[in-house]
Amino acid sequence: MPAVSKGDGMRGLAVFISDIRNCKSKEAEIKRINKELANIRSKFKGDKALDGYSKKKYVCKLLFIFLLGHDIDFGHMEAVNLLSSNKYTEKQIGYLFISVLVNSNSELIRLINNAIKNDLSSRNPTFMCLALHCIANVGSREMAEAFASEIPRILVAGDTMDSVKQSAALCLLRLYKTSPDLVLMGEWTSRVVHLLNDQHMGVVTAAISLITCLSQKNPEEFKTCVSLAVSRLSRIVSSASTDLQDYTYYFVPAPWLSCKLLRLLQCYPPPEDGAVKGRLVECLETILNKAQEPPKSKKVQHSNAKNAILFEAISLIIHYDSEPNLLVRACNQLGQFLQHRETNLRYLALESMCTLASSEFSHEAVKTHIETVINALKTERDVSVRQRAADLLYAMCDRSNAKQIVAEMLSYLETADYSIREEMVLKVAILAEKYAVDYSWYVDTILNLIRIAGDYVSEEVWYRVIQIVINRDDVQGYAAKTVFEALQAPACHENMVKVGGYILGEFGNLIAGDPRSSPLVQFNLLHSKFHLCSVPTRALLLSAYIKFINLFPETKATIQEVLRCDSQIRNSDVELQQRAVEYLKLSSIASTDVLATVLEEMPPFPERESSILAKLKKKKGPGAVSVTELEDSKRESGELNGGGDTAAMASTPSPSADLLGIRSAAPIGSAPTSTGSLLVDVFSEAGPTAVNDDGFLRFVCKNNGVLFENQLLQIGIKSEYRQNLGRMYLFYGNKTSVQFASFTTTVSCPGELQSHILFLNVQTKLVEPLVEGGAQIQQVLNIECLADFSDAPLLNIKFRYGGALQNLTLKLPVTINKFFQPTEMTSHDFFQRWKQLSQPQQEAQKIFKANHSMDIEVLKAKLLGLGTALLDNVDPNPENYVCAGVIQTKSQQVGCLLRLEPNAQAQMYRLTLRCSKDSVSRRLCELLAQQF
């Protein structure tokens, strides 16, 4: 057992810890702990009042038990009692317990805050620090409420001890991070900034963290810190290693403070004041110079501290991105580190160079290190370093070195760690496309990619190669030939079969002249892979076959034979069966002309941002793709291929699940097949357009029914309204047998609708964003009508089905008439009010042709469904209908009167509305004119 070295040994605690350590099994440990807990509980509950020391000891034991990973549900009160002890050690343990085991029990927080308040006002610096540490450790909102206004005062007061200032600064920082709204610097701002000038280095070190955080949020208010930071930095950088006494760390003067100063400066653009800027540039040069000096110590701490400052300085140089000289020097320095024996330095140099590569001033300088980086990719033993090397290669790639870099990445892929393969594949695909000078190289690269790492080639990648081949007729023949050769391999990846099937189906004719790749040879080659493939690939192959029939009439008999066999035409998979049946029928009854039209070559895909790039960005977050990626592609695309034909390069189509566009086969009279109808744009972020105008109108006069239905999804609706409130239940049914993943729904009110309808507590019963195959989930929307409105709120639904993202926007059938309260009235009253609403804009009228049957009962049901009272014996003409109601919104009530005059002979209606608000008359008239 070790000697308890200093301070107060709590022997009971030491004995307990030894006991725990001697426990041979988890069970024994738990038994010992339970015994201890029982003991402590009885002590706390016992009649005899515990003295401070015992209380401290037991609280400390509880803390130890908690830190072992066990739950502690008592002892908080005793810990709080310790806070008000006047013995330092008891207070200290009390605070430690509170810091580690905060409980949001509000009663307790009040007591804790009271104790803290007492200690803060005690003027005893040790107690004040303990209290500040506790606030900084807990950092709860309640504490911010209680102390956020007090602490700035302590921080800047002239008579506050340095150690208290240090704690106060960081305590305030913590509160600012949790509750920025409660920490108001206002009048203190300038005095806080001037802490950068404080005599005491410790105070500056603590205060600068606070200032940096505040500057990030309010740069304008804190901008005076720039010149102060520069002069402080300059003093440190130029000081001899012994000047700063204990703030010198392994011969490096104040490394922590230097890093923080450089970090603070990164919150701002380069200083405008020439003198300040000159001084700063001098500092940065000195730091770069020092890196070249021989080390003052062989200890790693010395070089780490020195290099920490150097890397922070380089970050600042990159942040400014305006000093070509410094950028190039930084790059050369990093270049030296690339071959350093310290793995840590090589890692950081690769990482830092990645950002340098995107600066126009240093891009070329970074490129000179290509061989070293390639070597790192091949030889580094740590995968995280290899990952950095791959990132850097990607960042330094341009037209001049693309072939080399892509080739190296491809060869690395053969042995790459599984964890980084998918990302590598995306990067290769992007570089190959972005810097393709000739498209045969591009096609070769992607096919190699599929060959080497087929499993990691996502749909986006193989969609992309097809889009590009389709859009560029100069590469189609080459693509057909290459893919045909690739398919000769005895084992080839299914993704290769997909690309092969698609390309030969479109462009097989371009190589059919060669007897070695005659139509039948092509067909037999594809069909030899058929039975090993998954359903989606087989579906794609079937489409390729029908395209073959069109391209090569001589294959018709063979292919029809294949389609006709039981394994196709009676396939248990509905999709495959349907395709086989339809294609067989199509090929037997359609004339050559019809066939040629239906199976025409795919039109070029529309241009858009590369979907692969989008995927990489999504995968790694915005920082992953180099910052200037987009500018880069702009810059590069202008000169691509030297031909100026950039349309094809920048394009991304909507990758429908069925690339052959089964929809074009619709004329043969079948419903679109399921995959065919899913022509969804996976990557488009265009504004939402609702797809259910008809569906929406059906709900004007009714509250329940099916809002939307397609091959995948059915959305049912049930709603009820009272006064200006409504509740809508949405039922999302998965019609497929496959799970919908990442299922999310959002309701939005476009434009000024926001201030007219309020959606409250949008609740979904989605614990997980999944909808299992065949399952239905429910969502409840609570609605409040604030003012009258005309537009419909939108419901956006996103989910993944198979690999593809489905994105659907629907109009929610919340219309103004839902908030009607029916009003019964006599004929006399009705006409009196009718006359009162006689201003021209209060009336809206429409004469329109009947769209539906003019059956009386149907009409009545619709008018009742509208929400108004249907008044009998009001209109002198019994054929006419009159209704009255009041629309309830939060801000006002709108009285409405309606008259509908049918003319059965002419099959026409005249609809007249008079409302106390003209916008309501117009909207109701619009909505109703489409109901009858």
Add this chain to the structure above:
Amino acid sequence: MQFMLLFSRQGKLRLQKWYVPLSDKEKKKITRELVQTILARKPKMCSFLEWRDLKVVYKRYASLYFCCAIEDQDNELITLEIIHRYVELLDKYFGSVCELDIIFNFEKAYFILDEFLLGGEAQETSKKNVLKAIEQADLLQESQAEDWGSLTNEDLL
């Protein structure tokens, strides 16, 4: 800095300090995941790794691993030296610190850390000043020691 963990080669957590609010469940999950990841790494590997959206900086001292999670813009090398300075402080205080010192005097390890780092940022980087603060506190308690001297028998419970 978001948190600091100290754990043994056997994966036993010896100290945990969290500078961001997290639930106990989340803390346990993070600890489990990180301890596993770091223990699986080989000696000569780089001291930094990307983990979720944080950077993890770790270093092994004898049987103990010191591990800090920092944010994207934080400096890895200076964080390594934060770890080293903390080890120096422990070493100076305990006199050649070993894992057992930290186990038996865990509260001291926390107190020293609080003097050095607060809210995840360096509060006082001077070794002398940190130790002075701790020693002052120790003096305060020694002067109070006689108050409980007579209670040592019950203490064994």
